[in-house]
Amino acid sequence: GAVVSQHPSWVICKSGTSVKIECRSLDFQATTMFWYRQFPKQSLMLMATSNEGSKATYEQGVEKDKFLINHASLTLSTLTVTSAHPEDSSFYICSARSGLAGGGRTDTQYFGPGTRLTVL
Amino acid sequence: DQQVKQNSPSLSVQEGRISILNCDYTNSMFDYFLWYKKYPAEGPTFLISISSIKDKNEDGRFTVFLNKSAKHLSLHIVPSQPGDSAVYFCAASPQYNQGGKLIFGQGTELSVKP
Numbered sequence: 001g002a003v004v005s006q007h008p009s010w011v012i013c014k015s016g017t018s019v020k021i022e023c024r025s026l027d028f029q030a031t032t033m034f035w036y037r038q039f040p041k042q043s044l045m046l047m048a049t050s051n052e053g054s055k056a057t058y059e060q061g062v063e064k065d066k067f068l069i070n071h072a073s074l075t076l077s078t079l080t081v082t083s084a085h086p087e088d089s090s091f092y093i094c095s096a097r098s099g100l101a102g103g104g105r106t107d108t109q110y111f112g113p114g115t116r117l118t119v120l
Numbered sequence: 121d122q123q124v125k126q127n128s129p130s131l132s133v134q135e136g137r138i139s140i141l142n143c144d145y146t147n148s149m150f151d152y153f154l155w156y157k158k159y160p161a162e163g164p165t166f167l168i169s170i171s172s173i174k175d176k177n178e179d180g181r182f183t184v185f186l187n188k189s190a191k192h193l194s195l196h197i198v199p200s201q202p203g204d205s206a207v208y209f210c211a212a213s214p215q216y217n218q219g220g221k222l223i224f225g226q227g228t229e230l231s232v233k234p
Contacts, residue, residue, distance in 0.1 A: 032220050043226045093163045097220040108154060109222060111163035
């Protein structure tokens with residue numbers, strides 16, 4: 001259980017184009033999804049928190065107009081990198097957190113396999 | 121301001137021996153802690169977690185210890201296996217954070233040598 005998929009696993013695009021990355025929770029409903037990016041040899045940097053049916057909450061320093069997040073359903077969130085530049089090249093990882101029935105708390109996030117974005 | 125710190129960027133252990141990965145935190149409001157394992161070019165995999173009401177949680181070869189007074193937690197892997205070689209991240213969640221956001225450490229790269 002608790003499987004999260006990402007698509008595509010890697011993408012190469014030209015500078016100035018937009019790229020969409022999908023994150024799906026396959027066997028559970030994710031009330032909240034998170035988007036991270038990771039540079040080589042560095043930790044996971046949280047970009048934004050995505051709640052189903054509402055606007056995403058972006059971390060300080062992350063441009064919301066550049067990194068568009070849509071959480072259309074309880075199993076799907078998308079990240080669109082708009083007008084991509086070479087400095088946007090990175091490893092993007094999503095995670096999903098399931099809500100517990102009865103209002104219980106769980107802070108375990110389950111991660112997707114990541115998407116390697118290369119902008120030429 | 122790094123609220124979760126893993127001061128050892130790397131650790132090398134012989135197969136069969138114990139691996140001890142350490143993590144320190146500064147925020148006393150953290151009450152839930154997790155360890156993740158990550159291979160290159162893959163997403164992190166959840167390993168084990170512990171709530172602040174406990175001081176130990178065990179799952180097979182993996183045991184997490186929490187010392188709240190020292191704001192320190194550690195992950196023990198016994199016995200270590202070559203397949204355990206990966207980057208290990210500790211993460212923490214504050215009790216007031218119902219949004220589920222996790223704060224991650226910088227990671228420790230574990231190398232288990234045959």
